[in-house]
Amino acid sequence: MRKLLIFLAVAAVAMSIEAKTIVVYFSATGTTKAAAENIAKAEKATLWEIEAAEPYTDADLDWRNKQSRSSLEMNDPEARPTIKQCTNIMPYDTIFVGYPIWWGICPRIINSWIDNNLPQLEGKTLVPFATSGGSGVEQSVEYLRKTYPALTWQDGQLIGR
Numbered sequence: 034m035r036k037l038l039i040f041l042a043v044a045a046v047a048m049s050i051e052a053k054t055i056v057v058y059f060s061a062t063g064t065t066k067a068a069a070e071n072i073a074k075a076e077k078a079t080l081w082e083i084e085a086a087e088p089y090t091d092a093d094l095d096w097r098n099k100q101s102r103s104s105l106e107m108n109d110p111e112a113r114p115t116i117k118q119c120t121n122i123m124p125y126d127t128i129f130v131g132y133p134i135w136w137g138i139c140p141r142i143i144n145s146w147i148d149n150n151l152p153q154l155e156g157k158t159l160v161p162f163a164t165s166g167g168s169g170v171e172q173s174v175e176y177l178r179k180t181y182p183a184l185t186w187q188d189g190q191l192i193g194r
């Protein structure tokens with residue numbers, strides 16, 4: 034009995050000091066995926082990819098075409114592309130949220146993911162990171178803070194290539 038109690042006490046301490054961090058990301062062409070993998074490795078964190086139920090094709094990603102799927106979504110603040118699978122964020126205190134910059138902010142699928150996980154995200158620390166073709170991350174973080182004021186957003190990080 035005494036041994037069991039000691040074992041449970043040790044397990045409880047181990048669990049409480051274990052880093053409860055998850056890296057959640059969306060990546061259309063692999064750049065953010067590579068950044069997310071590096072962060073997860075460095076943080077010894079769980080890695081989770083947000084996948085669109087309907088994957089983005091090259092034509093969908095054509096930002097020069099005003100009628101492409103990405104242009105239509107980014108022009109509609111209410112667009113919420115469907116996600117393939119839901120994430121269990123319950124065990125995690127810190128959540129890195131990664132995305133490519135689209136039209137200066139995060140792709141709408143990030144909104145889908147956040148909306149799907151409200152209100153469980155409240156009280157957790159959210160750390161945005163992004164990759165881009167040159168834009169900074171600041172505007173996207175400002176947008177996230179304004180859109181989800183009840184959530185705790187840290188300053189974002191742009192991950193270079």
Ligand SMILES: Cc1cc2nc3c(=O)[nH]c(=O)nc-3n(C[C@H](O)[C@H](O)[C@H](O)COP(=O)(O)O)c2cc1C
Nearest residue numbers: 060061062063064065133134136137165166167168
């Ligand atoms: C629809 C679309 C819009 C984009 N808008 C921007 C932008 O506003 N600023 C920028 O620097 N890069 C922009 N990019 C480039 C991506 O942010 C960049 O290539 C990113 O690293 C891609 O990440 P991924 O491979 O994880 O999808 C855009 C790309 C796409 C497909």
